[in-house]
Amino acid sequence: MGVNPREISVKVGELALTGFQADPERVSAAFERELTRLVREHGVPLAADGAVTVEALTGLPPLPAGLSARRLGQELARAVHRGLSGHGEVTR
Numbered sequence: 001m002g003v004n005p006r007e008i009s010v011k012v013g014e015l016a017l018t019g020f021q022a023d024p025e026r027v028s029a030a031f032e033r034e035l036t037r038l039v040r041e042h043g044v045p046l047a048a049d050g051a052v053t054v055e056a057l058t059g060l061p062p063l064p065a066g067l068s069a070r071r072l073g074q075e076l077a078r079a080v081h082r083g084l085s086g087h088g089e090v091t092r
Contacts, residue, residue: 008039008047010084015076022069030073031080038081045085057083 015031017024046054063075 008044010035010039010044012080017072019065020067020072021065022067022072026069027073027076030070031077032073034074034077035080038077042081042085047084054084059083 012031012035015028017027020027057080061079063072063079067075
């Protein structure tokens with residue numbers, strides 16, 4: 001199910017990772033690729049009625065510490081997209 005929005009802009013100010021040994025640059029690159037893919041395929045449900053600013057997403061599931069950088073980035077992106085889809089707690 002594709003979504004054809006005119007423009008979607010997601011800006012992530014900071015990803016705070018504690019307890020992970022993965023290379024932050026590789027995590028960031030994988031995160032960006034996966035979040036871009038998810039937004040292109042599914043949109044941003046919280047912004048369905050127009051622009052929305054989210055200060056923080058909380059209540060998202062914990063991730064295992066032993067993930068590779070690529071897998072960690074992908075899982076972080078999926079967790080963030082779930083938050084942007086209305087799961088977890090949103091601070092606006």
